[in-house]
Amino acid sequence: GESVGLHLPTLSVQEGDNSIINCAYSNSASDYFIWYKQESGKGPQFIIDIRSNMDKRQGQRVTVLLNKTVKHLSLQIAATQPGDSAVYFCAESTGGGADGLTFGKGTHLIIQP
Amino acid sequence: DVKVTQSSRYLVKRTGEKVFLECVQDMDHENMFWYRQDPGLGLRLIYFSYDVKMKEKGDIPEGYSVSREKKERFSLILESASTSQTSMYLCASRPIASPLHFGNGTRLTVT
Numbered sequence: 140g141e142s143v144g145l146h147l148p149t150l151s152v153q154e155g156d157n158s159i160i161n162c163a164y165s166n167s168a169s170d171y172f173i174w175y176k177q178e179s180g181k182g183p184q185f186i187i188d189i190r191s192n193m194d195k196r197q198g199q200r201v202t203v204l205l206n207k208t209v210k211h212l213s214l215q216i217a218a219t220q221p222g223d224s225a226v227y228f229c230a231e232s233t234g235g236g237a238d239g240l241t242f243g244k245g246t247h248l249i250i251q252p
Numbered sequence: 253d254v255k256v257t258q259s260s261r262y263l264v265k266r267t268g269e270k271v272f273l274e275c276v277q278d279m280d281h282e283n284m285f286w287y288r289q290d291p292g293l294g295l296r297l298i299y300f301s302y303d304v305k306m307k308e309k310g311d312i313p314e315g316y317s318v319s320r321e322k323k324e325r326f327s328l329i330l331e332s333a334s335t336s337q338t339s340m341y342l343c344a345s346r347p348i349a350s351p352l353h354f355g356n357g358t359r360l361t362v363t
Binding site: 171173175180181182183184185188228234239240242243244245 | 256285287292293294295296297300310342344349351352353354355356357
């Protein structure tokens with residue numbers, strides 16, 4: 140079946156560097172995408188979302204890029220901090236977000252001091 | 253801030269027991285969801301509900317049922333717990349067509 144996945148299970152970056160977490164999706168009907176952050180012992184926390192009529196959206200220190208041609212989604216975190224250490228999930232949905240979400244398996248972001 | 257509260261953080265049950273996992277949200281959200289999270293498998297949808305007394309099967313409903321008698325409360329029921337149901341269970345809610353808000357999870361161990 141169609142699924143959402145991530146390229147790397149673990150990403151290690153130096154504190155202060157920029158982080159890029161990638162996600163590939165295969166459902167061409169998906170039109171709504173979300174990034175979640177999950178810290179140890181907590182539930183996933185919403186970071187940023189993007190709809191398919193956009194290719195870039197910026198938040199505070201985070202940017203999501205959507206490339207519909209190659210079905211690729213990325214999350215960029217600027218000036219990575221120790222508090223950014225977590226597992227990051229992408230999720231996709233159809234129906235403009237009214238339908239259920241399909242989650243990727245997650246990337247563990249590790250911050251090196 | 254949206255608050256999704258799961259009644260237990262940790263639960264240990266025996267095989268064959270009937271198990272109730274409770275979830276309450278305080279933002280009058282229409283939609284509520286139950287996921288389980290397992291290493292290497294990510295989050296998988298068990299059941300969801302678009303409104304009171306409504307329920308829909310997700311991707312892995314076998315061995316589970318749900319109840320939504322009130323808008324703020326969505327219960328997950330394991331009719332006869334098995335060791336394969338040892339997992340982290342996550343409840344979430346949202347207004348229509350908006351991001352999910354998750355609780356902090358219930359880690360269930362079935363022995």
